[in-house]
Amino acid sequence: MSQAKEIRPHQKKALSTPDVLNWLLDHAMIIIILLLAVYVTIRVPAFIKLPNIVNLISLTASRLPMALGVAGCIVLAGTDLSGGRMVGLAGFLVASVIGSVAGVGGVLLAILVVLITGAAVGLVNGFCMGKFKLHPFIVTLATQLMIYGLYLTVSNSKQIAVSSFVSQPMFYISGRPVPWYVLLAVIITALMWLVWNKTTFGKNMFAVGSNEEAARVSGVNVLMTIVCVFMLAGALYGYTGFVEACRIGNSSATLGLSYENDAISAVVIGGVSFVGGTGKISGVILGVFMMQLIMTAMTFLGISGGVAYIIKGAVILIACILDMRKYRAKK
Amino acid sequence: MEHAEALLRMEGISKSFPGVKALDHVQLTVQAGTVHALMGENGAGKSTLMKCLFGIYHKDEGHIYLEGQEVNFANSREALDHGVAMVHQELNQALKRNVMDNIWLGRYPKIKGLPLVSEKQMYADTMRVFEELDIHVDPRTVMSKMPVSQRQMVEIAKAVSFHSKIIVLDEPTSSLTEQEVDHLFKIINMLRDRGCGIIYISHKMDEILRISDEVTIMRDGQYIATRPAAELTKAEIIRLMVGREMTNQFPPKLDTVGQEDIMRVEGLTAEYSHLKDVSFSLKKGEILGVAGLDGSGRTELLENIFGAATRRSGTIYKDGNRVQNRTPQESIKNGFALVTEERRATGIFGILNIQENTVIASLKNYLKGVLLQSGKMSSSTNEMIQAMSIKTPSQKTKIQSLSGGNQQKVIFGRWILTNPDVLLLDEPTRGIDVGAKYEIYQLIQRLAEAGKSVIMVSSEMPELLGVCNRILVMSGGRLAGEVDADHTTQEEIMTLAAMYV
Numbered sequence: 059m060s061q062a063k064e065i066r067p068h069q070k071k072a073l074s075t076p077d078v079l080n081w082l083l084d085h086a087m088i089i090i091i092l093l094l095a096v097y098v099t100i101r102v103p104a105f106i107k108l109p110n111i112v113n114l115i116s117l118t119a120s121r122l123p124m125a126l127g128v129a130g131c132i133v134l135a136g137t138d139l140s141g142g143r144m145v146g147l148a149g150f151l152v153a154s155v156i157g158s159v160a161g162v163g164g165v166l167l168a169i170l171v172v173l174i175t176g177a178a179v180g181l182v183n184g185f186c187m188g189k190f191k192l193h194p195f196i197v198t199l200a201t202q203l204m205i206y207g208l209y210l211t212v213s214n215s216k217q218i219a220v221s222s223f224v225s226q227p228m229f230y231i232s233g234r235p236v237p238w239y240v241l242l243a244v245i246i247t248a249l250m251w252l253v254w255n256k257t258t259f260g261k262n263m264f265a266v267g268s269n270e271e272a273a274r275v276s277g278v279n280v281l282m283t284i285v286c287v288f289m290l291a292g293a294l295y296g297y298t299g300f301v302e303a304c305r306i307g308n309s310s311a312t313l314g315l316s317y318e319n320d321a322i323s324a325v326v327i328g329g330v331s332f333v334g335g336t337g338k339i340s341g342v343i344l345g346v347f348m349m350q351l352i353m354t355a356m357t358f359l360g361i362s363g364g365v366a367y368i369i370k371g372a373v374i375l376i377a378c379i380l381d382m383r384k385y386r387a388k389k
Numbered sequence: 390m391e392h393a394e395a396l397l398r399m400e401g402i403s404k405s406f407p408g409v410k411a412l413d414h415v416q417l418t419v420q421a422g423t424v425h426a427l428m429g430e431n432g433a434g435k436s437t438l439m440k441c442l443f444g445i446y447h448k449d450e451g452h453i454y455l456e457g458q459e460v461n462f463a464n465s466r467e468a469l470d471h472g473v474a475m476v477h478q479e480l481n482q483a484l485k486r487n488v489m490d491n492i493w494l495g496r497y498p499k500i501k502g503l504p505l506v507s508e509k510q511m512y513a514d515t516m517r518v519f520e521e522l523d524i525h526v527d528p529r530t531v532m533s534k535m536p537v538s539q540r541q542m543v544e545i546a547k548a549v550s551f552h553s554k555i556i557v558l559d560e561p562t563s564s565l566t567e568q569e570v571d572h573l574f575k576i577i578n579m580l581r582d583r584g585c586g587i588i589y590i591s592h593k594m595d596e597i598l599r600i601s602d603e604v605t606i607m608r609d610g611q612y613i614a615t616r617p618a619a620e621l622t623k624a625e626i627i628r629l630m631v632g633r634e635m636t637n638q639f640p641p642k643l644d645t646v647g648q649e650d651i652m653r654v655e656g657l658t659a660e661y662s663h664l665k666d667v668s669f670s671l672k673k674g675e676i677l678g679v680a681g682l683d684g685s686g687r688t689e690l691l692e693n694i695f696g697a698a699t700r701r702s703g704t705i706y707k708d709g710n711r712v713q714n715r716t717p718q719e720s721i722k723n724g725f726a727l728v729t730e731e732r733r734a735t736g737i738f739g740i741l742n743i744q745e746n747t748v749i750a751s752l753k754n755y756l757k758g759v760l761l762q763s764g765k766m767s768s769s770t771n772e773m774i775q776a777m778s779i780k781t782p783s784q785k786t787k788i789q790s791l792s793g794g795n796q797q798k799v800i801f802g803r804w805i806l807t808n809p810d811v812l813l814l815d816e817p818t819r820g821i822d823v824g825a826k827y828e829i830y831q832l833i834q835r836l837a838e839a840g841k842s843v844i845m846v847s848s849e850m851p852e853l854l855g856v857c858n859r860i861l862v863m864s865g866g867r868l869a870g871e872v873d874a875d876h877t878t879q880e881e882i883m884t885l886a887a888m889y890v
Binding site: 265271272273336389 | 465469491494497506662699
């Protein structure tokens with residue numbers, strides 16, 4: 059994209075048809091989702107009732123930390139495919155640790171183990187990207203295979219039952235349980251907001267994503283920044299594995315399968331661009347929420363799995379086309 | 390000792406790359422409180438010398454002293470911390486971030502006792518620097534929303550914010566208007582009064598003579614001379630730079646203009662820019678200049694003719710027939726060629742070699758069945774290398790390693806191979822040194838002589854007057870007038886250029 063084109067003076071004029079169209083296109087994603095919500099509500103009124111909304115929020119909370127992690131990688135103009143398998147491995151580790159160490163100690167140890175394991179995987183991912191200049195798509199494509207292989211080797215593909223406080227209800231709203239992981243997701247999101255917006259690390263992350271060379275000549279440790287972004291992402295996948303294993307109640311080979319796709323999709327729908335250097339925490343939250351909303355809406359409408367996938371894919375494609383409008387200069 | 394007092398002293402600096410000695414015992418001494426111009430043709434070694442200073446390249450030989458202390462910076466950040474800053478020609482900025490995020494990148498102020506960045510202090514510090522420099526930019530503006538000139542000011546402010554003792558400005562005025570140049574010079578003078586040493590790299594001699602105290606001239610990787618600016622004239626600088634007398638900046642004009650019109654444009658109006666209702670005609674063998682201020686619609690005119698921008702209305706006739714030129718592809722088929730303004734961004738394929746860059750627009754000429762014939766491509770490339778005396782080790786050399794002038798010649802070669810009738814040239818000599826400019830002028834004339842027609846956009850009026858037959862003057866997206874290059878003055882052109890501003 060040429061910068062020179064952006065300095066062209068814009069003629070200010072009264073609100074015209076193209077302006078309205080532009081506004082609609084800029085907000086098309088939200089408009090589509092709202093229309094969908096209205097449509098589903100008309101067809102199935104229970105959709106807008108409190109129990110379903112509580113359910114939606116819980117689902118969003120379970121997937122949000124993972125999306126926040128991968129969002130950082132995308133801000134770097136990269137990506138991370140290792141998330142889903144990391145969730146699977148973390149689920150197994152959690153199940154094993156909680157199964158062998160009883161009580162609060164076991165839970166805390168489990169969390170510690172998955173955070174460290176996730177960060178270690180992130181370290182490898184980030185190091186390969188930052189040091190060897192590999193595209194993270196390739197790096198994480200390779201590492202996710204290795205993680206899965208590791209899981210199969212150590213677990214013997216056994217299912218292990220697991221439970222802990224995180225999936226227990228904190229309180230009830232209209233009879234629906236609000237689990238503890240909702241609170242944890244709120245805390246993690248708040249921390250991530252601080253990290254992204256108020257810390258040197260966060261600002262460096264955006265700078266590296268926007269112009270790596272500019273960051274380098276300004277004295278930013280680019281390698282360290284990339285490594286830390288991936289480590290943070292890895293730790294969040296580990297945490298997600300902990301929550302998911304407890305929520306589902308066991309660890310299995312399919313745990314986490316294609317979670318990375320869902321997370322990346324949600325992040326992109328939320329306006330974190332693959333162009334790099336842009337994105338907001340609020341966008342990620344919205345993106346994850348929208349994904350869950352679409353999936354729930356489809357269940358409510360009784361749409362079959364096959365059609366649901368087609369719609370999900372279409373939504374991602376449309377979101378990206380709309381997003382790219384912002385970066386493409388018209389000539 | 391006199392030496393110890395110099396702010397910066399570089400001595401006996403040598404640097405070799407495989408096959409080339411880029412610097413051969415070069416010296417440079419900058420006194421505090423002076424503006425020191427560094428001049429030389431492209432490829433003379435100016436930027437290599439600066440890269441050695443900043444540790445981007447490691448010098449093979451020589452010593453660098455900063456206020457008498459020997460220094461050896463490992464990277465640009467270390468140089469910055471020692472008060473040596475560089476404002477690059479190619480602005481290195483995080484465009485999606487805002488002004489203050491860019492200025493304090495790598496050294497964000499912290500909130501006391503917390504690992505958090507203090508936006509408040511960043512804002513205040515930025516405003517302080519801006520006030521000092523009389524820059525009127527909101528520190529919260531996103532970089533990509535600002536014109537290049539303002540981004541350049543931000544970069545200068547960044548250098549100042551490091552309390553730099555030495556600031557290197559590399560072609561700082563290439564994208565500035567005259568008022569902005571004045572502002573920049575005010576800032577430079579202020580920094581000089583404060584005791585800073587400014588190293589000023591530019592090809593624009595008028596500016597150099599106006600702003601600098603001393604001038605160091607380099608040629609072919611060697612130190613030639615350092616003279617007080619007051620004792621120098623343009624002719625003298627050129628003589629030192631090219632090592633030969635160059636009384637004429639332009640080759641003598643030839644009478645190449647034919648009788649019949651080759652192209653006619655009627656009521657050209659753009660969809661996404663302010664280009665409005667432009668009509669003119671072009672004769673065979675004519676060199677038609679396009680003058681105007683920045684933003685007057687010159688580039689847009691070329692892009693609309695070539696189909697690189699969307700046309701709203703207007704018609705183009707070539708050889709009497711209406712042509713559509715909806716896309717560059719179609720325009721090339723119709724015998725048009727466009728040499729773009731931003732060579733690096735839209736001209737060269739940096740990591741591809743000379744041959745690939747040369748034949749890319751005419752690949753169909755080398756097809757045999759579905760395969761390209763490499764022998765034929767290589768002989769065409771050789772032809773172009775020779776015809777334009779392109780200085781390159783081989784045609785397998787990556788184009789990004791050539792100097793700007795040689796890159797431009799390769800791009801000319803690329804379009805000549807498409808055998809166009811109408812060449813659209815956008816700032817064909819921007820960022821190119823004097824010697825190479827002369828060669829480009831000759832090339833343009835040779836093309837006209839061969840019956841090609843040329844439309845040439847340029848910001849340098851002497852160039853338009855010296856090379857063109859006729860000059861169109863654009864203003865505010867419209868055609869303000871048309872002048873005969875041999876009987877007009879710079880004043881007349883300026884008056885027309887200001888008509889619709």
